[in-house]
Amino acid sequence: MDTDMQDMTRKTFFNEKADTWLDKFYKDPETGIHDRHSKKIKKIISSLNIEPDHKVLDVGCGSGVLVPYILSRLSSKGRLFEVDYAENMITQNRKVHGYDRITFVCSDVMDLPLEDSSFDSIICFACFPHFRDQKAALGKLAGILKPNGILTIAHLLSAKEIADHHDGESAVSRDRLPVKHETALRHPDHEQFPIACTILIILN
Ligand SMILES: C[S@@+](CC[C@H](N)C(=O)[O-])C[C@H]1O[C@@H](n2cnc3c(N)ncnc32)[C@H](O)[C@@H]1O
Numbered sequence: 001m002d003t004d005m006q007d008m009t010r011k012t013f014f015n016e017k018a019d020t021w022l023d024k025f026y027k028d029p030e031t032g033i034h035d036r037h038s039k040k041i042k043k044i045i046s047s048l049n050i051e052p053d054h055k056v057l058d059v060g061c062g063s064g065v066l067v068p069y070i071l072s073r074l075s076s077k078g079r080l081f082e083v084d085y086a087e088n089m090i091t092q093n094r095k096v097h098g099y100d101r102i103t104f105v106c107s108d109v110m111d112l113p114l115e116d117s118s119f120d121s122i123i124c125f126a127c128f129p130h131f132r133d134q135k136a137a138l139g140k141l142a143g144i145l146k147p148n149g150i151l152t153i154a155h156l157l158s159a160k161e162i163a164d165h166h167d168g169e170s171a172v173s174r175d176r177l178p179v180k181h182e183t184a185l186r187h188p189d190h191e192q193f194p195i196a197c198t199i200l201i202i203l204n
Pocket residue numbers: 011014015021059060061062063064065083084085086089107108109110125126127130131132
């Protein structure tokens with residue numbers, strides 16, 4: 001299967017899972033609240049150095065598991081952008097979280113209709129392995145990050161656990177977290193990375 005076809009299959013997969021995504025991965029069976037893994041997620045969010053008036057991008061946001069954690073750090077002057085290319089994820093996210101301080105955008109990470117150098121913090125949570133061109137995606141994200149902004153790529157699983165988790169599902173079976181992150185950091189087209197932003201990769 002070529003890369004475009006693979007990505008269409010992947011996007012269909014996420015669209016089909018959107019309605020049940022939060023329940024499946026984040027619902028505490030005892031309380032019914034979507035706060036499973038909240039301790040680890042809070043730790044990740046605290047590393048973003050979010051200030052109350054910041055503009056934050058949650059890319060590959062899915063149905064919005066991070067929304068309450070990020071909003072709790074923003075004042076009325078802050079703004080959260082929830083971006084995903086799967087329309088059903090954005091629809092579900094909007095249904096659950098409303099519009100207070102949130103801008104929802106349905107877009108591929110490669111086509112983000114967002115202003116250059118405008119975000120204080122960008123998080124890719126549990127989505128980076130799914131980007132079809134990871135180096136190009138990093139370039140795009142670096143472009144919209146403010147100088148000294150923070151780009152965080154974070155997961156609740158290790159790279160090996162992510163690979164095992166994806167192995168069982170053909171739509172995402174080849175999606176991997178790069179093991180040699182320094183390759184991406186040194187990509188020749190994006191010389192500005194090491195000085196323009198901080199890339200923080202958090203693994204379990
Ligand atoms: C494993 S889910 C994680 C969703 C959410 N971050 C969470 O942890 O619940 C990966 C998400 O990345 C999105 N995604 C994958 N490739 C994308 C791309 N090229 N551009 C934008 N979103 C993408 C998918 O639609 C999906 O919602």
